[in-house]
Amino acid sequence: MAKAFADFKYLTFDVVGTLIDFEGGLVDCLTAIGADAGVTVDGEAALSLYRTARYDAAALRFPDDLARVYMKIAPQLGLSADAALGERLRQSVSSWKPFADSVEALARLKRRYRLIAMTNAQRWAFAHFDAALEKPFHAAFTTDDTGTEKPDPEFFAKVFAFVEQEGNSASDILHVAQSQYHDIGISRQLGMTNCWIERRHAQKGYGGTIEPATFVKPDFHFTSMAALADAVELDRAA
Structure with missing residues (x-):
C-alpha cells in the first residue's frame, strides 16, 4: 500500500513534459x-x-x-x-511555457515539501524553465550535473546522495513525472514511491515521449499537477 502524502519530505520532479509543455x-x-x-x-x-x-x-x-x-x-x-x-x-x-497549473501547484506543494528538479535538459535550458516556474526548487539536477540522463539509475543516485547529505533517505522522496519510460518504471525498480501525472490522458499514444516496453502502475495517478496539490492538501487536512 502506498504511503500517505504526509510521509514524504521531498517531491522530486521531472520537468520537461511534466511541468513544462x-x-x-x-x-x-x-x-x-x-x-x-x-x-x-x-x-x-x-x-x-x-x-x-x-x-x-x-x-x-x-x-x-x-x-x-x-x-x-x-x-x-x-x-x-x-x-x-x-x-x-x-x-x-x-520561451516554452509551463502547463497552466504548474506554477500554482508547485507553490502550494512548496509549503509542505522540499522540491527537487530532475531534468534531462541541459543547465542552460533549465534556467529558463526554472524562471518560468517562478523558481520553486530546493535543488536541481540536470544532465550537465549528473553526466547522464534518466532512466539511467546513476541520475537517481546523484539525487539520493544529495538527500542523504541532508540527513534523509530515498524513502523520504515521492517522485512525480509524466514519462513512464524515463521516470515511472525506473523509480519503481529503485524502490521509490512514485506519482504519474498523465498529461496526455485525453490523447492517444505517447506523443513526443518514447513508449515504455512495459507499463508500470504508479503508486499515485493524476492527470494534472493541480489534482496532485489538491490531494496533498486533503490528505494533510484529514
Whole structure:
C-alpha cells in the first residue's frame, strides 16, 4: 500500500513534459516555421517524427539536440532543411511555457515539501524553465550535473546522495513525472514511491515521449499537477 502524502519530505520532479509543455512548445515552433513557408504542419505527426529522431544513436544532449533533430525531420514535414531553422527550434526552448497549473501547484506543494528538479535538459535550458516556474526548487539536477540522463539509475543516485547529505533517505522522496519510460518504471525498480501525472490522458499514444516496453502502475495517478496539490492538501487536512 502506498504511503500517505504526509510521509514524504521531498517531491522530486521531472520537468520537461511534466511541468513544462514541451510538446506544445515544439509544435508551436514547427508550426510557425511552416507558416512562414506556407506549409501546414501536423502536430502529432511532428511529435512522432521527433520521438524517433530524438532517440536514435546520433542523439546529443537535450535541447542542443533539437538542431540536429530538425534537420532530420524537416524534409518529412515539408520544411526546409536549413541549419538556421534548426537553431530556431533549439532557441525556442527559452520561451516554452509551463502547463497552466504548474506554477500554482508547485507553490502550494512548496509549503509542505522540499522540491527537487530532475531534468534531462541541459543547465542552460533549465534556467529558463526554472524562471518560468517562478523558481520553486530546493535543488536541481540536470544532465550537465549528473553526466547522464534518466532512466539511467546513476541520475537517481546523484539525487539520493544529495538527500542523504541532508540527513534523509530515498524513502523520504515521492517522485512525480509524466514519462513512464524515463521516470515511472525506473523509480519503481529503485524502490521509490512514485506519482504519474498523465498529461496526455485525453490523447492517444505517447506523443513526443518514447513508449515504455512495459507499463508500470504508479503508486499515485493524476492527470494534472493541480489534482496532485489538491490531494496533498486533503490528505494533510484529514
